[in-house]
Amino acid sequence: MENIRVRFAPSPTGYLHVGGLRTALYNYLFARKNNGKFILRIEDTDRSRYVEGAVENLIASLKWCGLNYDEGPDIGGAYGPYMQSQRIDIYQKYAQELISKGYAYYCFCTPERLEALRKEQQLQKLPQAKYDKHCLHLSKSEIEEKLNSKIPYVIRLNVEPNQKIIFDDAIRGTVEFDSNNIDDQILIKSDGYPTYHMANVVDDHLMKISHVIRGEEWLSSTPKHILLYNYFNWEKPIFAHLPLLLNPDRSKLSKRQGDVAVEDYRAKGYMKEALINFVALLGWNAGDDKEFYYMDELIEKFSLERVNKSGAVFDIDKLNWLNAEHLRKKPDDEILSMLKDYIKTTEFADKNFSDSFLLNIIHAMKERVSFVHEFVNNCKYFYEEPKDYELKSVEKNWKDDTPELMKKLVERFSLLNNPKKEDFEYALNKIAEEHNISKGKLIHPLRLAVSGQSTGPGIFDILFILGKDEVIKRINIALEKIPQLL
Ligand code: GLU
Numbered sequence: 001m002e003n004i005r006v007r008f009a010p011s012p013t014g015y016l017h018v019g020g021l022r023t024a025l026y027n028y029l030f031a032r033k034n035n036g037k038f039i040l041r042i043e044d045t046d047r048s049r050y051v052e053g054a055v056e057n058l059i060a061s062l063k064w065c066g067l068n069y070d071e072g073p074d075i076g077g078a079y080g081p082y083m084q085s086q087r088i089d090i091y092q093k094y095a096q097e098l099i100s101k102g103y104a105y106y107c108f109c110t111p112e113r114l115e116a117l118r119k120e121q122q123l124q125k126l127p128q129a130k131y132d133k134h135c136l137h138l139s140k141s142e143i144e145e146k147l148n149s150k151i152p153y154v155i156r157l158n159v160e161p162n163q164k165i166i167f168d169d170a171i172r173g174t175v176e177f178d179s180n181n182i183d184d185q186i187l188i189k190s191d192g193y194p195t196y197h198m199a200n201v202v203d204d205h206l207m208k209i210s211h212v213i214r215g216e217e218w219l220s221s222t223p224k225h226i227l228l229y230n231y232f233n234w235e236k237p238i239f240a241h242l243p244l245l246l247n248p249d250r251s252k253l254s255k256r257q258g259d260v261a262v263e264d265y266r267a268k269g270y271m272k273e274a275l276i277n278f279v280a281l282l283g284w285n286a287g288d289d290k291e292f293y294y295m296d297e298l299i300e301k302f303s304l305e306r307v308n309k310s311g312a313v314f315d316i317d318k319l320n321w322l323n324a325e326h327l328r329k330k331p332d333d334e335i336l337s338m339l340k341d342y343i344k345t346t347e348f349a350d351k352n353f354s355d356s357f358l359l360n361i362i363h364a365m366k367e368r369v370s371f372v373h374e375f376v377n378n379c380k381y382f383y384e385e386p387k388d389y390e391l392k393s394v395e396k397n398w399k400d401d402t403p404e405l406m407k408k409l410v411e412r413f414s415l416l417n418n419p420k421k422e423d424f425e426y427a428l429n430k431i432a433e434e435h436n437i438s439k440g441k442l443i444h445p446l447r448l449a450v451s452g453q454s455t456g457p458g459i460f461d462i463l464f465i466l467g468k469d470e471v472i473k474r475i476n477i478a479l480e481k482i483p484q485l486l
Helices: 018-033 054-064 086-100 113-125 141-147 196-206 216-232 260-268 273-280 295-299 315-329 333-342 355-368 391-397 403-415 419-434 440-451 457-468 468-485
Strands: 005-008 037-040 104-107 156-157 164-167 175-179 186-188 211-215 238-242
Touching: 005 018, 005 211, 018 211, 018 238, 018 260, 018 273, 018 295, 054 260, 054 295, 054 468, 086 104, 086 156, 086 186, 086 196, 086 216, 104 141, 104 273, 164 216, 164 238, 175 216, 186 196, 186 403, 196 216, 211 216, 216 238, 260 273, 273 295, 315 355, 333 355, 355 457, 391 440, 391 468, 403 419, 403 468, 419 440, 419 457, 440 457, 440 468, 457 468
Parallel strands: 005 037, 211 238
Antiparallel strands: 104 156, 156 186, 164 175
């Protein structure tokens, strides 16, 4: 394929929606796979929706995910500016071109007239309200006069009735619309700003976009865009409409059922690799069962042909699983640096844990966590003495003879010199043997004493990581505190 140029064209709402991330990612993958260009264009022509900092936020989220674009508002490019609000004159010029050819016209109708028209059409039970082309029939002099007297106006698309608008969508196949169902869309609003349709088509043309890859919600806008391309006599890009994202109950993905902003997932500790991997599979697969991907492999495998038509269900369990998988496959030193960053945000920020201590925790916990923060929050006992003891386990495992056995362990452990995991194990086994008891009779209460919990990594790993002195200290504390719970 030659001169592939695709764009992600968000309207800045304040954050990057996961659906937006999916659109951006598919555009990015398609561009990278085909040696094309990936462009970021900000569609900010709706001034009523202006949100302070929204563009910066969006760019930050894209960059965090590694979706680097080749042209965009902050880096420029040959077809800029890339913020539509800075291109108003361009749209005006093209609107005038359409007017001169009779494909667009001034409309001076007041909001009151439009409202009355809408009500009337409602009474007639028309399927949808449509403008009645009233102003299309104004004479040249009437238009001049109204423009001179500064009567507010919009510019509308002159949709020719009784036409079939047909196009091939790379994902959905042949799509057909009836022009009788298309309103004379406003192209330029009364504030002089273009609507989405006008700006989108003009820019896709001027920026030489070859493929328009976007969400299914824009499919119904496409016939209007096709009309514009026809009226301008411009070559049309290839359209590819991505399937909707759905909640598990198959309703449209919404804020009500969970987070939708990329930054929320980031804040919750999801890693970009996992999020990208997850989002890539929302509507695409390589044709096999493989689910774990790095970005490079996605680029290699991606194709529009393998994007599904049907809605893609957003399954948070799968995202969690992928996060765990990506985390486990990371080298220890990377996990270590992430863990240190995380610790800085916790109550342990001021404590100085050594790298080797943290690496030991990482080794012990790696198979048991899905998130970096769980290296702390699922095993706080590594970082501080247990604050309390799991009551169920106390009742089950702290028997009358337990204190005696724990004291024996303390005695035996004290004799050890810089013990490794095996040394603790050997010492414990010895006591079990001598007292002719099962190891469990020692291990369960010992785990409770040193960690406060009944589950976790292997007990001897815990003992080794805590070290002999800390283990002895904790057993002694437990000997005092646990009986008070019974
Ligand atoms: N500005 C539109 C949006 O917010 C872009 C749709 C398109 O890609 O054409 O999603």
